[in-house]
Amino acid sequence: MTTKILRFLAEQQPSTPCLIVDLDVIVNNYNAMRNFLPAVEIFYAVKANPAKEVISLLVDLKSCFDAAGRQEIEQIIAAGATTDRILFGNTIKKQKDIAWAYDHGVRLFAFDSKIELQKLAQSAPTSNVFCRLLVNCEGADWSLSKKFGCDIEMARDLMIEAQEKGLNPYGISFHVGSQQTRIDQWDIAIGKTARLFFMLNEAGIELKVINLGGGLPTRYLNDNIASINSHADAIMSAMVKYFGNKMPLMIMEPGRFLIGNAGIIESEVVLISNKSYDENVRWVYLDIGKFGGLAETMNESIKYSIQAPGDGITGPVVLAGPTCDSADILYEIFQYQMPLSLKVGDKVLIMTTGAYTASYSAVNFNGFGPLKTYCI
Amino acid sequence: MTTKILRFLAEQQPSTPCLIVDLDVIVNNYNAMRNFLPAVEIFYAVKANPAKEVISLLVDLKSCFDAAGRQEIEQIIAAGATTDRILFGNTIKKQKDIAWAYDHGVRLFAFDSKIELQKLAQSAPTSNVFCRLLVNCEGADWSLSKKFGCDIEMARDLMIEAQEKGLNPYGISFHVGSQQTRIDQWDIAIGKTARLFFMLNEAGIELKVINLGGGLPTRYLNDNIASINSHADAIMSAMVKYFGNKMPLMIMEPGRFLIGNAGIIESEVVLISNKSYDENVRWVYLDIGKFGGLAETMNESIKYSIQAPGDGITGPVVLAGPTCDSADILYEIFQYQMPLSLKVGDKVLIMTTGAYTASYSAVNFNGFGPLKTYCI
Structure with a gap:
C-alpha cells in the first residue's frame, strides 16, 4: 500500500466510491x-x-x-x-x-x-x-x-x-x-x-x-x-x-x-444485516459492486484483498454491492473475513484495483455514475 | 417487432450499436x-x-x-x-x-x-x-x-x-x-x-x-x-x-x-471466423457484447432473440462481443443458430432489449462508449 494514497484519502476525503492511482x-x-x-x-x-x-x-x-x-x-x-x-x-x-x-x-x-x-x-x-x-x-x-x-x-x-x-x-x-x-x-x-x-x-x-x-x-x-x-x-x-x-x-x-497494484478503491460500508434469526450469515453491503467497477468479481474470478478498520477479531461475511440487482454480489462462495466490529459508514480499502475497474463501470446503472479516478 | 423501429433504422441509419425504444x-x-x-x-x-x-x-x-x-x-x-x-x-x-x-x-x-x-x-x-x-x-x-x-x-x-x-x-x-x-x-x-x-x-x-x-x-x-x-x-x-x-x-x-419488448438493439457483425481446420465452430463477433449493454448474458442467463438477414439455412455459432476481453462472450454453451450466409457488415437485431441494457453498459471499456439510446 502506498502512503501517498493514504495521505490523499486522509487529506482530500473524496466521496466514495473512488479509485486512487499512485503514478x-x-x-x-x-x-x-x-x-x-x-x-x-x-x-x-x-x-x-x-x-x-x-x-x-x-x-x-x-x-x-x-x-x-x-x-x-x-x-x-x-x-x-x-x-x-x-x-x-x-x-x-x-x-x-x-x-x-x-x-x-x-x-x-x-x-x-x-x-x-x-x-x-x-x-x-x-x-x-x-x-x-x-x-x-x-x-x-x-x-x-x-x-x-x-x-x-x-x-x-x-x-x-x-x-x-x-x-x-x-x-x-x-x-x-x-x-x-x-x-x-x-x-x-x-x-x-x-x-x-x-x-x-x-x-x-x-x-x-x-x-x-x-x-x-x-x-x-x-x-x-x-x-x-x-x-x-x-x-x-x-x-x-x-x-x-x-x-x-x-x-x-x-x-x-x-x-494493478498502483490503485486502491475506497468504498463505504452502506449496510450490515442478517436475513434471519436461524441463519447466522452476516451480509456486508459496500457502495461499490459488480456494476460499479468490480466486474472482475464475476464468478468470483478475481479476489481482491480488502482492508477494513477494526480490531483483529474477524468473522465471515457475504460481500455485496449497492444496486437493486440480485446478481450484484461480490463474494458469497468464497468466504471473506471482516472485523466483527465493522459498522455502517466505515471505509474499506479494496487493494490492487488499478487495472480493469474504472473503465468497466456501468455508465448509470441504478443511477450510480461511473467510478471516479484520481491519479496522484 | 415494431415497424416504427424498423422505419427509424432504415431512414436514420444510426451508428451501431444502438438501442431504439418505441415509446x-x-x-x-x-x-x-x-x-x-x-x-x-x-x-x-x-x-x-x-x-x-x-x-x-x-x-x-x-x-x-x-x-x-x-x-x-x-x-x-x-x-x-x-x-x-x-x-x-x-x-x-x-x-x-x-x-x-x-x-x-x-x-x-x-x-x-x-x-x-x-x-x-x-x-x-x-x-x-x-x-x-x-x-x-x-x-x-x-x-x-x-x-x-x-x-x-x-x-x-x-x-x-x-x-x-x-x-x-x-x-x-x-x-x-x-x-x-x-x-x-x-x-x-x-x-x-x-x-x-x-x-x-x-x-x-x-x-x-x-x-x-x-x-x-x-x-x-x-x-x-x-x-x-x-x-x-x-x-x-x-x-x-x-x-x-x-x-x-x-x-x-x-x-x-x-x-423489455419496447426496445431493439441494432448491432453490426464485425468478424466471422474459425479457429482451426479440424474444429468446425463458427465464431460471430458483434459490435456489442457483455460490457456494451448485454450484461444480462452473464452466465447466459437472458437469451435474447436475434434476427439476422439471410436465407433460411442456418448453422450454429458462438456469439461474442468486440472487446479484447476473453470473458466477453455472449453465448457459447447455448448454441445460437445464424444464417450460413451471414457476412461481416450485416446488421442484426437483438430483440426485447429495452430493459437492463443501456444503463448497464461500461463507461469506456476498450474505448467503446456506452450504448446510445434513441426513444421514438
Missing part, C-alpha cells in the same frame, strides 16, 4: 519490467486503465501502446505518442477503424482470421502484421476462452497469405491468460510459437518479432504469485531453449502488471 | 397492466431503463416510480413527478441519501434490516415503510439470491420496531425474481406475505399495502412465458385465497415487463 507505482513496475526483461519492448495495454494521466505518464516513459480500438488510439495520440508506437492489437476490428488508424499512421496490426486479414490487406496495405496463435494455457485467474487466436496450421497459412496480399508478416502473438499465476506456462506458449516460426521459415518467411502478450500477474488476495524476475527467467529460458541463437525481437503487452 | 409499446404494456390488474398501482422500476423520455412518458401516464437511488429520484423529479409518487425502494441506502430524499418530500421507503430501519427512523421520521420479505421462488431467469429481504419472524419484529420508532408500518414487499416464468410462484409469495400480515395484525399493526414487486416477464428467446392475464389471474386468485375480504391495497414495480 509512482506504475513507474516502479515499468522500471522492474525494463530491468528484468531488458530486451522486451513494452506495449502498455491501454484497456487496463485508460486514464489520461496514466497514458501520459507512459508516453513520457517511452512506452509503446497496445490499443483495443479507435478511441484508445485517439487517446494515445492526444497524450503525445507518435503512431509508430501503437499496435492496434484487437483482432476484431471494423474495417472503417482499420482505415482510420492507417490514415493516422498506425502500421502495426494483429489478426487471427482470414476475414480480418482481408480487411487489413484492403485498408492497411504494407502494414506489419501479427497473427495471434491460440495457446492452451492453464493457471490464469481471469477467464480463458478460445475467443482469440487460431490454430498453428491456420496461422501458418494466414501468414503466407498475408505476404501474398502485400502485408508484411511481422510476427506471432499469443496470450497465456490474464493474471497468469503459473510460470511454466511460458514454456508451453513460447515452444508452440517457435514451432510456428520454423514452419514459416520453411515457407520462406522470416518473422521478426514475438509478441509475448500480457498475463504477468499482480498480487491479489491469497495469490502466491511468482515475482517478475521468476516470470522473466521463465520467459528468457524458454526463448533460449526454443529459439537458440535465432532470437527474434520481443514485445509484451502488460496491463494488469503495470497498473 | 408506444411502453404505453401498450402500461395499459395492459392497468386492464388486467386494475386494482394495482404501478411503480415503474426506473433502473430498468432510466432514459429521460421513458420517465417523462410514465409521468404523463400517471405512473408512480420505484427508485434505486438519489440520482434516479432526481431524474423522476426533473421529469415532473411529485415526490408522493416515489418509492425509495432500494433496501441499501446511505443515510445521507435517505435524508436528502426526505427533505425533498419522499415519504415511502423500503428496508429489510435493523440497521436500515434505524437510518429511516433517524432521517425519515413518520414515513411509510415497507419491509421486504425473503421469499424462495423458483423459475426466474435472472439470478435469484438472498441479497434482499429477511425472514418472516425478523420482518414481524422489524415492523413492530418501526412503529415503536415512530415510522408508519405501511406494508410488506417481496420479489418473485426477475423474469419470473412460473405463475405458480405468486401463490407461494402472496401466501407467505399474508401470513406476515396476520402475524402483525395479532401484534396490533394493521398494514395497508402489499407490494408485489416486479418479476412479470417479457418474451425472450424460447421463453414459453405466460401472458399478462395469466399472471394477473394467478396474482388475484392468490390475493383472494389468502386475504379474503381483508384485501390490502396492491402495488407493483414492473421494469422488464413495461419496457
